[in-house]
Amino acid sequence: SAVISQKPSRDICQRGTSLTIQCQVDSQVTMMFWYRQQPGQSLTLIATANQGSEATYESGFVIDKFPISRPNLTFSTLTVSNMSPEDSSIYLCSVESKGYTGELFFGEGSRLTVL
Amino acid sequence: EDQVTQSPEALRLQEGESSSLNCSYTVSGLRGLFWYRQDPGKGPEFLFTLYSAGEEKEKERLKATLTKKESFLHITAPKPEDSATYLCAVQAGRSGGGADGLTFGKGTHLIIQP
Numbered sequence: 100s101a102v103i104s105q106k107p108s109r110d111i112c113q114r115g116t117s118l119t120i121q122c123q124v125d126s127q128v129t130m131m132f133w134y135r136q137q138p139g140q141s142l143t144l145i146a147t148a149n150q151g152s153e154a155t156y157e158s159g160f161v162i163d164k165f166p167i168s169r170p171n172l173t174f175s176t177l178t179v180s181n182m183s184p185e186d187s188s189i190y191l192c193s194v195e196s197k198g199y200t201g202e203l204f205f206g207e208g209s210r211l212t213v214l
Numbered sequence: 215e216d217q218v219t220q221s222p223e224a225l226r227l228q229e230g231e232s233s234s235l236n237c238s239y240t241v242s243g244l245r246g247l248f249w250y251r252q253d254p255g256k257g258p259e260f261l262f263t264l265y266s267a268g269e270e271k272e273k274e275r276l277k278a279t280l281t282k283k284e285s286f287l288h289i290t291a292p293k294p295e296d297s298a299t300y301l302c303a304v305q306a307g308r309s310g311g312g313a314d315g316l317t318f319g320k321g322t323h324l325i326i327q328p
Binding site: 100132134140141142143144147157191193201202203204205206207208210 | 246248250256257258259260263265301303316317318319320321
């Protein structure tokens with residue numbers, strides 16, 4: 100199984116600022132995804148992080164608000180831009196291992212609180 | 215649009231009392247149906263992937279089954295440590311290869327009382 104490290108694990112941010120979340124995997128993966136889990140809710144897919152090209156965003160999410168980078172097969176970042184209290188959520192990275200094994204793994208999440 | 219509906223929203227059982235959680239889904243081109251366990255403050259923990267109707271998988275006290283429209287997670291003789299939120303999700307395949315991300319249900323919050 101893939102081991103996923105997310106940083107920061109939690110942070111408290113001021114309205115109007117931006118924060119970048121890092122996702123590091125211990126092995127090469129084919130696909131990386133970013134999800135949001137709002138308080139008391141289930142997970143919602145934000146985007147697919149594509150290696151070497153722009154991320155693919157789901158309906159309701161835009162690049163200007165959630166820019167994503169994926170420079171290689173083991174690392175991705177998600178930036179939450181110009182934050183408001185409504186962005187207070189847990190942001191999770193998920194990966195599909197190289198040579199699809201039928202398992203998609205999640206990191207422990209980054210809990211953001213925007214004041 | 216892919217959709218996943220889980221029921222019940224919450225379930226309280228006595229230790230040893232077996233039950234089932236339901237996951238109804240609609241998806242265009244199912245690549246896989248996933249079950250996860252999520253504990254408070256943690257990321258989802260992978261349990262099972264099911265691919266086609268009739269498939270079953272087991273892990274300890276958990277057994278997942280799949281039909282063309284729904285999946286069940288059966289919990290046999292549960293223990294208090296089985297208390298968690300259980301999430302169901304579907305993944306659609308893409309015609310050119312690769313796959314979409316997961317579409318999740320809202321989860322079933324399971325409490326096992328000693």
